[in-house]
Amino acid sequence: MSDIRFTDKPLSEWMRSSAADSEIVISSRVRVARNVQSFPFPMLATDQQSRAVLDKVTEVLQFDDIHQFGSFHVLNLNELSDLDQEILVEKHLISPNLANESRNGAVILSEDESISIMVNEEDHLRIQCLYPGFQVQEAWKRASAIDDVFEAHIDYSFDDRRGYLTSCPTNVGTGVRASVMMHLPALVMTKQIGRVLTAVSQVGLAVRGIYGEGSEATGNLFQISNQITLGQTEAEIIDNLYSVVLQIIGHERNARERLMTDSKLRIADRVMRSYGILSHAYLMDSKEAAQRISDIRLGIDLDLIREKTIVEMNELNVLIQPGFLQKKFGRTLESGERDMYRAQLIREFFHKE
Numbered sequence: 001m002s003d004i005r006f007t008d009k010p011l012s013e014w015m016r017s018s019a020a021d022s023e024i025v026i027s028s029r030v031r032v033a034r035n036v037q038s039f040p041f042p043m044l045a046t047d048q049q050s051r052a053v054l055d056k057v058t059e060v061l062q063f064d065d066i067h068q069f070g071s072f073h074v075l076n077l078n079e080l081s082d083l084d085q086e087i088l089v090e091k092h093l094i095s096p097n098l099a100n101e102s103r104n105g106a107v108i109l110s111e112d113e114s115i116s117i118m119v120n121e122e123d124h125l126r127i128q129c130l131y132p133g134f135q136v137q138e139a140w141k142r143a144s145a146i147d148d149v150f151e152a153h154i155d156y157s158f159d160d161r162r163g164y165l166t167s168c169p170t171n172v173g174t175g176v177r178a179s180v181m182m183h184l185p186a187l188v189m190t191k192q193i194g195r196v197l198t199a200v201s202q203v204g205l206a207v208r209g210i211y212g213e214g215s216e217a218t219g220n221l222f223q224i225s226n227q228i229t230l231g232q233t234e235a236e237i238i239d240n241l242y243s244v245v246l247q248i249i250g251h252e253r254n255a256r257e258r259l260m261t262d263s264k265l266r267i268a269d270r271v272m273r274s275y276g277i278l279s280h281a282y283l284m285d286s287k288e289a290a291q292r293i294s295d296i297r298l299g300i301d302l303d304l305i306r307e308k309t310i311v312e313m314n315e316l317n318v319l320i321q322p323g324f325l326q327k328k329f330g331r332t333l334e335s336g337e338r339d340m341y342r343a344q345l346i347r348e349f350f351h352k353e
């Protein structure tokens with residue numbers, strides 16, 4: 001039986017700690033894609049082959065060297081309900097792909113959920129490390145150290161010229177994607193966001209929405225990551241992302257300061273309007289909720305709101321997702337019903353001490 005405690009709480013333990021620049025960078029992530037030599041990539045593997053890959057990967061958890069990273073729990077996807085799988089997606093711990101399409105798919109989670117290793121997703125292994133705030137270098141160091149442990153026990157598919165081989169050509173080479181989840185409301189409000197994001201893509205970085213590839217950037221949340229994995233070292237990938245993100249943080253800070261100098265009343269009105277609506281509305285769709293939570297985040301940073309914290313807003317962002325709502329209210333909810341229950345949950349959240 002898989003351990004379901006990971007789907008009981010909306011906020012992963014790692015998100016509770018405070019971190020540098022967390023009023024703008026919500027979280028940093030590094031994921032490493034690896035494959036086991038002599039086995040077909042997951043999409044071509046038979047049931048027996050993907051089972052053998054899963055066994056090989058989970059065997060590594062028996063060795064002492066992995067325990068320097070704490071204890072791990074293996075969750076087999078076929079033992080989880082659809083709802084629990086949806087919640088793991090909402091917490092960014094697995095991809096929709098693993099939930100919907102994998103054969104012998106599993107996720108290995110550390111106690112605080114900062115390490116999540118997907119098995120038999122697009123690649124045999126996707127090692128992901130998450131950190132709060134702007135800590136992309138720390139996330140890389142840890143992902144790389146975990147990768148070293150797996151590499152000591154498993155022969156990876158590796159080509160001397162091309163590097164690590166992956167199922168999708170876009171990941172060949174280092175197999176590394178580093179990203180930050182940024183909250184950029186002031187750049188959106190001052191209409192500078194288009195220019196900034198165009199510049200970001202010109203320096204080889206990708207901009208995605210809150211749930212990764214193909215998802216929309218709701219709530220002024222943008223995921224920025226490296227696009228290139230071949231022809232650059234891991235250190236270059238991380239350094240490039242780091243310096244670009246540092247500049248975006250600077251632009252967002254300037255825009256926030258300018259808004260407070262030029263239009264303080266307008267901003268305060270907007271923030272407090274959202275506070276009022278979130279605290280009292282009876283219907284709330286997810287898009288409006290994301291936008292208004294974004295206003296509250298901004299209000300907290302600008303010291304217009306003192307009753308709530310950024311960590312609480314991170315928690316609320318997960319709580320209002322469809323999977324969590326259905327878990328909390330104990331049944332399948334249609335879209336219209338979800339708007340009603342979402343509003344109820346948000347009201348309660350804002351009225352609790």
Ligand SMILES: Nc1ncnc2c1ncn2[C@@H]1O[C@H](COP(=O)(O)OP(=O)(O)OP(=O)(O)O)[C@@H](O)[C@H]1O
Nearest residue numbers: 027028029031092177179180181210211212213223
């Ligand atoms: N910095 C971050 N903080 C929190 N979650 C993140 C961050 N970056 C990505 N994620 C989450 O990780 C999941 C996967 O994202 P995405 O599809 O962009 O990456 P990927 O699976 O590594 O990429 P791909 O397979 O397309 O190369 C999504 O749920 C996304 O929201």
